[in-house]
Amino acid sequence: MRQPRRALVTAGLVLALTSSALAGGAATAAAALAPGTIVQEGGALRVPAGEEGPVTTRLTVALPPGVTGRIAGQRLSFRAWSADPASRPGRRITSTCAVDGGPFAPCAWDSPDPETVDGAWLVFDLPAADVAPGASTVTYDITVDAGSDLGGLGPFSTTVELRDGTGAVVATGELAFSFEQGTPEAWLRTSLHARDRDGVLWQYDATGLGDGTPLKPRKRVGGGWNAYTALTKLDRTTAAGGGDLVARDRDGVLWYYRGSGREGAPFAPRRRVGGGWNAYTSLVGLPGGDLFARDRDGVLWRYPGTGLAAQPFGRRVRVGGGWNAYKSIVAFGDGLVAHTPDGRQWRYEKADDWDPAVPFKPRRAVGGGWNAYTALAGMGRIGRTAYEDNPSLAARAKDGRLVVYGVVRFDGKSEPYYPRPGGWSWNIYDLLV
Missing domain, CATH: 2.115.10.10 (Tachylectin 2)
Structure with a gap:
């Protein structure tokens, strides 16, 4: 990444993740079945913050029987209670996402005003997915690139909950990142x-x-x-x-x-x-x-x-x-x-x-x-x-x-x-x- 970036205060961050549905859908699941699992292949993604370029992580979603239709997109919200409110790094992170091996498209990071968005410090938009009849899995490939001023942020992990159009949770799992020192731009x-x-x-x-x-x-x-x-x-x-x-x-x-x-x-x-x-x-x-x-x-x-x-x-x-x-x-x-x-x-x-x-x-x-x-x-x-x-x-x-x-x-x-x-x-x- 080549844009100027300010250094972050990274010590003492306390990060938590919540998610809210961005879009409805026609996904349905048997209410009595337990949610499926979300596994991040290879574990936490280590992102070199600098000119090395993007790295990729994959989420593999195992769905319970009977789920079909659309799984809603999500806005994943990171809170950092001890961070400087003026430190808003989201626009200095870029990502693309591909669902089930499809084309990559931008999926945005942002840093809204924490006073107006319930204390959110970082938000990330995970796209919706369409589940074909009879399918049992969904994959998300996510690329992440960050500027050198983000080096040292993390590691942090979050709980991801994917929901159908009724708001019912159909799969849960963990997503983890760390931004490590890379080569300055x-x-x-x-x-x-x-x-x-x-x-x-x-x-x-x-x-x-x-x-x-x-x-x-x-x-x-x-x-x-x-x-x-x-x-x-x-x-x-x-x-x-x-x-x-x-x-x-x-x-x-x-x-x-x-x-x-x-x-x-x-x-x-x-x-x-x-x-x-x-x-x-x-x-x-x-x-x-x-x-x-x-x-x-x-x-x-x-x-x-x-x-x-x-x-x-x-x-x-x-x-x-x-x-x-x-x-x-x-x-x-x-x-x-x-x-x-x-x-x-x-x-x-x-x-x-x-x-x-x-x-x-x-x-x-x-x-x-x-x-x-x-x-x-x-x-x-x-x-x-x-x-x-x-x-x-x-x-x-x-x-x-x-x-x-x-x-x-x-x-x-x-x-x-x-x-x-x-x-x-x-x-x-x-x-x-």
């Missing part, structure tokens, strides 16, 4: 780009996994990128082709590449921004589209992003001097990390932005040893757990080993922390972005 996962010495640009997408494998195998973006002396992103690029980039050529002309929104071709054709950009020794873009440029005198300038492809930046604003103290300046989150030649790292967090000339809070020392790395690049979300829903930083060591730093600080400080291995042989690249 492509638009949620960041990407890292690397240029080789032949000028080919490669893309590494985050896996979204928390198992120590942060990046997927590379994908070729295209050649000719050695025409540029500087590349920087104006936002966190994603595996879904989101995020913009600017590139400066050898003549000092700046070019703008808008994110295409396509996974196989992440950037739209370039557009010329303008010349004169060789006046700067460092270019760094930040989420929101702002571009920061350091001139040869060490003055940092801010070019506010406009969001317009034809004119992506407004008039520059002077931030301040002294930035020649840094060997490298790299985007990290919505701010910067800067490194002195002796390997010390400084963190510049984003300010409240009321003054365009003061985009950052006063710098804060992070620590030393960063001259062990020959290339650094800011990234976005690499994992799927709570602390990995933060910016990350890719760092290449002198031996070609890649290390990816996430953020897992609990003292209010957002800075590169918690390194994990990202692979070997990254010395084949002359630029990471």
Whole structure:
């Protein structure tokens, strides 16, 4: 599923299921017979919440003798007494249903206002079924797909009661689901780009996994990128082709590449921004589209992003001097990390932005040893757990080993922390972005 979704409060849910008839029918059964059974084949359905796609469960209904005609459809209502009433995930779940091997058709989930629907938090519509004369069973095949923000919901089970047109119960059984952590959708996962010495640009997408494998195998973006002396992103690029980039050529002309929104071709054709950009020794873009440029005198300038492809930046604003103290300046989150030649790292967090000339809070020392790395690049979300829903930083060591730093600080400080291995042989690249 690719729609944006909010995280759910899943702890302490108390779920119960009721059902009410949606449609009448002509089904009849001998009143004296006990209801039949409903069996969920394979037990509870484990739904990977993420981009894995739908999974299917089957309900096999064994009917008592004499039942024929229509079994009414049902609205199955889940209550969650301890859930946030504003948390209404039903529209972020999709299902299709097939009866007795017939065609699949949508069967909806919803989250009505719990104050107006007797406290219901989730409702699911199970379709009606027609029982042929002499038939003893009915099957329901149900597909379920859910977004990654539903991971961790459940397990939960419900009692299902199928009724004939008179309202009499003709079969009962249990239906159970759990929504487990899957792979976050492509638009949620960041990407890292690397240029080789032949000028080919490669893309590494985050896996979204928390198992120590942060990046997927590379994908070729295209050649000719050695025409540029500087590349920087104006936002966190994603595996879904989101995020913009600017590139400066050898003549000092700046070019703008808008994110295409396509996974196989992440950037739209370039557009010329303008010349004169060789006046700067460092270019760094930040989420929101702002571009920061350091001139040869060490003055940092801010070019506010406009969001317009034809004119992506407004008039520059002077931030301040002294930035020649840094060997490298790299985007990290919505701010910067800067490194002195002796390997010390400084963190510049984003300010409240009321003054365009003061985009950052006063710098804060992070620590030393960063001259062990020959290339650094800011990234976005690499994992799927709570602390990995933060910016990350890719760092290449002198031996070609890649290390990816996430953020897992609990003292209010957002800075590169918690390194994990990202692979070997990254010395084949002359630029990471």
